[in-house]
Amino acid sequence: MTLYIPAELWVAATDSLLYHPHDRERVAFFDGPRPSDGGPAVATTLVLPELVNTWGNYRVSAEAMSRAGKHLRALGMLRFAQLHSHPTEWTGHSEYDDEHAFTRRTGAISIVAPHYGACASGLHDCGVHMCEAGTWRQLDAAEIDRYVRVIPSKLDFRP
Numbered sequence: 001m002t003l004y005i006p007a008e009l010w011v012a013a014t015d016s017l018l019y020h021p022h023d024r025e026r027v028a029f030f031d032g033p034r035p036s037d038g039g040p041a042v043a044t045t046l047v048l049p050e051l052v053n054t055w056g057n058y059r060v061s062a063e064a065m066s067r068a069g070k071h072l073r074a075l076g077m078l079r080f081a082q083l084h085s086h087p088t089e090w091t092g093h094s095e096y097d098d099e100h101a102f103t104r105r106t107g108a109i110s111i112v113a114p115h116y117g118a119c120a121s122g123l124h125d126c127g128v129h130m131c132e133a134g135t136w137r138q139l140d141a142a143e144i145d146r147y148v149r150v151i152p153s154k155l156d157f158r159p
Contacts, residue, residue, distance in 0.1 A: 001107055002146065003041045003080050005030060008153035012046050017085045017117025024053040025116065027060065027084040029068065029102060030109075034078045041080050045071075055087055057096055065102075081109035081148070083126075085117045091127025093136045104134045109148055123148055 005013075013028040030043035049068035052059045060068070072079060082102050091112040093101075101110055112127040119125065128144045129136045139147060 001035065001038075001041055003030070003043065003109055003148045005043045005081075005148065005150050006153040007150050009043055009046050010150045013083050014113065014117055014121065016046070016048050017083070017113055022116060022118070023055050023087070025056065025058040025085050025087070026053055027051060027058050027082055029079050030081040030083070031072060031077050031079050034076055041078070043080055045077065047079075057100075058084065059100065079103065079108075081111060083111045083113060085113045085115075087116060089114045092138060093127070093129050098136050101131070101136065104131055106132055106134075110136060111148075123150060 009030065013030070016028050017026045019026065027049065029047040029049065031045040031047055032041060032043045035041045047068050049060045050064040052061070069079065071077060079102055084097070091114050093110060093112065097110065097112070102108070108131040110129040110131070111123070112129070114126070123144055124141060128139045128148055130139055130143075130147060131137075
C-alpha cells in the first residue's frame with residue numbers, strides 16, 4: 001500500500017517539529033480514512049499529541065495517546081504514519097523508537113527527521129521506516145518512492 005501525504009500536511013508536520021525550545025524531539029501523526037481493499041492510503045489529518053520531550057526522546061502518555069486517537073474509530077479513520085525528530089543527522093530507528101512507535105501494524109510508516117527537523121524538507125532528507133511483522137525496517141530510496149509520496153495539495157493554473 002502506498003501512503004499519499006498532501007504537501008500542505010507535510011509542511012505543517014515538519015513545521016511542528018520546530019516549536020520552541022528547538023532542542024527537543026517531537027512527534028506528529030498522519031491519519032486518514034481507512035482505505036478500501038487494495039486502495040491507497042491518503043493522509044488527511046495531522047495530529048500533534050500532548051507529549052513530554054527532551055533532547056533525546058519524547059513520550060506520549062497513554063492518556064494523551066487516547067485523546068490523540070479518539071477521532072479514529074468515530075470517523076472511520078486509521079493512523080498511517082508518524083514523523084518524529086532526532087537531535088543529530090542519524091535517522092535510524094532506535095530501540096526506544098521501536099518500543100514507543102504508535103503501532104506495530106504491518107505497513108505502518110515511521111519517518112525520522114534529522115537535526116530536530118531543522119533541515120528535513122523532504123522524505124529523502126529523512127529516514128523512512130516500515131513496520132513488517134512487528135519489526136521496523138529502514139526503506140531505501142526506491143522503496144520510499146514506492147510506499148510514501150508527498151503529493152501536491154493544490155494545483156492552480158489561473159493566470
